[in-house]
Amino acid sequence: MPMNEARSLSTNPLKSSQPLGAAYAFLGIEGAMPLLHGSQGCTAFALVLFVRHFKETIPIQTTAMNEVSTVLGGADHLEEAIVNIRTRANPKLIGVCTTALVETRGEDFSADLTSIINRRADALGDCRVVLAETPDFKGSIEEGWSAAVTGMIDTLTRPTTRRDPERLVILAPSHFTVGDIETLRQTVEVFGLTPVILPDISGSLDGTVPDRWIPSAYGGTPIADIESLGTAGHCVAIGEHMRHPAEALRCKTGLAYALLPTLTGLAATDRFISLLARLSGRPVPASIRRRRSQLQDAMLDGHFHFGGRKIAVAAEPDLLYQMASFFAEMGAETAVAIASTPDNPILEAVPAEVMVGDLGDLEERAGGVDLLVSHAHGRQASERLGIPLFRVGFPIFDRLGAQHRRSALYEGTRDLIFEVANTLIATDHHPSTPESLNPLRNRETLHDSRPSPEPRRH
Amino acid sequence: MSLKARIATVFDEPACPTNRKKSETVRKKGCSKPLTPGAAAGGCAFDGAKIVLQPVTDVAHLIHGPLACEGNSWDNRHAASSGSDLWRRSFTTDLTELDIVMGNGEKKLFKAIRTIVERHDPPAVFVYSTCVTALIGDDITAVCKRAGERFGRPVVPVEAPGFVGSKNLGNRLAGQTLLDHIVGTIEPDDVTPYDVNILGEYNLVGEFWFVKPLLEELGIRLRAIIPGDARYRDIAAAHRAKANMMVCSSALINLARGMQERWGIPYVEGSFYGITDTSAAIRGICGLLVETGAPAELLDRAEALIAREEAIAWQRIAPLKPRLAGKRVLLNTGGVKSWSMVDALQEAGMEVIRTSIKKSTEEDKARVLAALKDEKHLFDRLAPREIYRMLVDGEADIMLSGSRTQFIALKAKTPWLDVNQERHHPYAGYEGIVELLKRIDLAVNSPVFPALRVPAPWDGSGRLLASPDISSEVKHSFRKFAGGALEDSDDC
Numbered sequence: 001m002p003m004n005e006a007r008s009l010s011t012n013p014l015k016s017s018q019p020l021g022a023a024y025a026f027l028g029i030e031g032a033m034p035l036l037h038g039s040q041g042c043t044a045f046a047l048v049l050f051v052r053h054f055k056e057t058i059p060i061q062t063t064a065m066n067e068v069s070t071v072l073g074g075a076d077h078l079e080e081a082i083v084n085i086r087t088r089a090n091p092k093l094i095g096v097c098t099t100a101l102v103e104t105r106g107e108d109f110s111a112d113l114t115s116i117i118n119r120r121a122d123a124l125g126d127c128r129v130v131l132a133e134t135p136d137f138k139g140s141i142e143e144g145w146s147a148a149v150t151g152m153i154d155t156l157t158r159p160t161t162r163r164d165p166e167r168l169v170i171l172a173p174s175h176f177t178v179g180d181i182e183t184l185r186q187t188v189e190v191f192g193l194t195p196v197i198l199p200d201i202s203g204s205l206d207g208t209v210p211d212r213w214i215p216s217a218y219g220g221t222p223i224a225d226i227e228s229l230g231t232a233g234h235c236v237a238i239g240e241h242m243r244h245p246a247e248a249l250r251c252k253t254g255l256a257y258a259l260l261p262t263l264t265g266l267a268a269t270d271r272f273i274s275l276l277a278r279l280s281g282r283p284v285p286a287s288i289r290r291r292r293s294q295l296q297d298a299m300l301d302g303h304f305h306f307g308g309r310k311i312a313v314a315a316e317p318d319l320l321y322q323m324a325s326f327f328a329e330m331g332a333e334t335a336v337a338i339a340s341t342p343d344n345p346i347l348e349a350v351p352a353e354v355m356v357g358d359l360g361d362l363e364e365r366a367g368g369v370d371l372l373v374s375h376a377h378g379r380q381a382s383e384r385l386g387i388p389l390f391r392v393g394f395p396i397f398d399r400l401g402a403q404h405r406r407s408a409l410y411e412g413t414r415d416l417i418f419e420v421a422n423t424l425i426a427t428d429h430h431p432s433t434p435e436s437l438n439p440l441r442n443r444e445t446l447h448d449s450r451p452s453p454e455p456r457r458h
Numbered sequence: 459m460s461l462k463a464r465i466a467t468v469f470d471e472p473a474c475p476t477n478r479k480k481s482e483t484v485r486k487k488g489c490s491k492p493l494t495p496g497a498a499a500g501g502c503a504f505d506g507a508k509i510v511l512q513p514v515t516d517v518a519h520l521i522h523g524p525l526a527c528e529g530n531s532w533d534n535r536h537a538a539s540s541g542s543d544l545w546r547r548s549f550t551t552d553l554t555e556l557d558i559v560m561g562n563g564e565k566k567l568f569k570a571i572r573t574i575v576e577r578h579d580p581p582a583v584f585v586y587s588t589c590v591t592a593l594i595g596d597d598i599t600a601v602c603k604r605a606g607e608r609f610g611r612p613v614v615p616v617e618a619p620g621f622v623g624s625k626n627l628g629n630r631l632a633g634q635t636l637l638d639h640i641v642g643t644i645e646p647d648d649v650t651p652y653d654v655n656i657l658g659e660y661n662l663v664g665e666f667w668f669v670k671p672l673l674e675e676l677g678i679r680l681r682a683i684i685p686g687d688a689r690y691r692d693i694a695a696a697h698r699a700k701a702n703m704m705v706c707s708s709a710l711i712n713l714a715r716g717m718q719e720r721w722g723i724p725y726v727e728g729s730f731y732g733i734t735d736t737s738a739a740i741r742g743i744c745g746l747l748v749e750t751g752a753p754a755e756l757l758d759r760a761e762a763l764i765a766r767e768e769a770i771a772w773q774r775i776a777p778l779k780p781r782l783a784g785k786r787v788l789l790n791t792g793g794v795k796s797w798s799m800v801d802a803l804q805e806a807g808m809e810v811i812r813t814s815i816k817k818s819t820e821e822d823k824a825r826v827l828a829a830l831k832d833e834k835h836l837f838d839r840l841a842p843r844e845i846y847r848m849l850v851d852g853e854a855d856i857m858l859s860g861s862r863t864q865f866i867a868l869k870a871k872t873p874w875l876d877v878n879q880e881r882h883h884p885y886a887g888y889e890g891i892v893e894l895l896k897r898i899d900l901a902v903n904s905p906v907f908p909a910l911r912v913p914a915p916w917d918g919s920g921r922l923l924a925s926p927d928i929s930s931e932v933k934h935s936f937r938k939f940a941g942g943a944l945e946d947s948d949d950c
Binding site: 266267270273274277278283284285286288289292296297299300301303304306307308328329330331431432433434436437438439440 | 538540663664665667668670671672675767868869871884887888889896900901904905906909910912914915916919920921922925
């Protein structure tokens, strides 16, 4: 049960802003250019964070709201930005993400955009414009991501009743990495199904070296695929924050969906693979059964390092659910669970007592745990508490290769077990000493409150 | 004494009950079972010697041979040191083909000792021979003698090349080395009537530190713990102790007997694994000290300490009982551990269904029988396939064994706990047994095993066993999706 205490101070924020989440989703669309509707700084900060995380040039633009436009209305800036982007970068899609600045002013962005698109139809040509209303004062990455995907479905997807049973729409959550999506695609394809993954950052943020300069996102979900989403045979939404876009798709095209809260762990992956077998009518291929067996072995080898461990996790709600469920399955206890935002119903299902808070809360409560789990900003708490940090989510700016680390499906869960276990093994806080093992120490305190001695490093 | 003669000596161990029962001709053959080519497992004599001697912390352990002997085996155990970490460093002469062909071995060894002395200045160097250097006839005893004179410190030859026999023989040869070269070479000036040595204690993961403060509370002075956390000078002065306690069955029995013969030090066997046995071991030491002249009130103080520590241990075990009650244990270790942990396991409500008696002495076997009542619970050796079958069939809830057999249990999706030398947790003394039970609790109640035992939702060829509802969702209770937009979706 989330505790929502009124608080006036956030210390070391856990959240990233909602427009950042929306822009992130647009970066997973082929030829898209995210446009943050706000002052320059909104974009610059988001841009810097993206660049630090992905170590890539990130296409993202701003409407550069100034004092005058803030007072008189931002529609002119929005129009000018859209036309300029179209002229200079020639994107296939402009993803407008509103910010707190313009939302506080409270304009009718939808109507403004419609009139801009009508008025500048010639200039825009086949460039599509999608709106995501994502004020910074609400939500976090997951909500922004969800809003952008919903916006794309609302704007681009065509109503249809045609069904192609071999096509499968997958609405991917914001915490899926390039590696997760690549694994997901391969897994769906071995069942003979054609996956349409939305958003698909695997083609755009996977860190390649193209032979020419491309100013917008390259790779990603093609616009045509978004338009024809409704012709798929089925839809799988992953993570509770993808329920909203899945519902939008169902409303528009009648396409049924299954919502899987996570694809991490043996049972969750079994469920997904069964679903693929059922949808494709094919048996589960030997290659996937082999992966399952590898995961089982990883669980056996790994469980020694998880049993009895206390973990503190701070993350976006669906990622928090994924990690806490993972630790529960491996025999570790999520002793501290901190969510960035309160509204996602998945928080009810997290196997831990959840509080909504920040990394200051993490630091305050995590003393004595064995491992911290959060994004890279958790490193301060890690340093001060002397507890190792396992980095998940966004941003991870102080380690390389974050986009290729996996946590989904059999192989991703296997990777996750090994990575977490290795982090724990690498931390030898207290090697055995005569003092640490002396049975007469702390005799005045209750015996059962005495911790077990630290396991030795291998 | 030639190596052959030395081996004959260590085999003819008068203190060994097995040896005593043998006829004269059988005894002459020695106790080494001939190894079967193609079906042998376990370490060689070099391995055994190194296991016994390497925990001596402040000594440089130099292995004279080609790389494999040391390069493939170093840094594999977790004995703990309260002082120097020199013992963890790996030193080898790393003989090359050219060294062997040209006969450079002895020269290289001498230079290696010199380098160690210059760099690390240890109080002593132990030099281990290996198969190749024994075969080509390097005289390590002579080199050690010369190096000792030259560098002004003991350089001790450990002659236990791998081919002479098993790990057990290596243990004995190491004990003989301690007796022949080290014990009795330094006269201590601080002897008390409460001086004791512990022989065969390795201080794995520091576990003897669970016990040491209790003995010290009784006023017992530990002259030397051999080899765990031992320093060279402690061992050299160990001959002035009043009593020896021998643990780990009889790996160092020849050292105990030798010290009795040469210096009249009585010894008692015991074990610090298990509550009853820890208490018996403490009583044993104190009894022996009183016999050798310590005041009799020591016994009363020992009883008081035992009563206090046992009460605390049982009290700490009590909350674990509900989680452990009825769990069935397969104990696959051998030696003293075949019985020493049984009482604590039983007290925690667990049932020991089978225990291995390989490597156990006749006395060990008698104690297992006393604890388990029925011979059918004992087995000498179980084939891996049979253990696997037992575990898959659910005949045990956990196996306790050494790491060599761990994968039989894990592949059978059965909890397993390491109770042998490679483990990472200390299990000695009263504190240790509580730790052991905590570890068993974590293993036997890990959610990983039930999750793994859920069969895949498809058959052996990947065909689904049941049709999942494709629109099914994982159920969890929903609060209202605050923040708006989702509620609108009902409108479509």
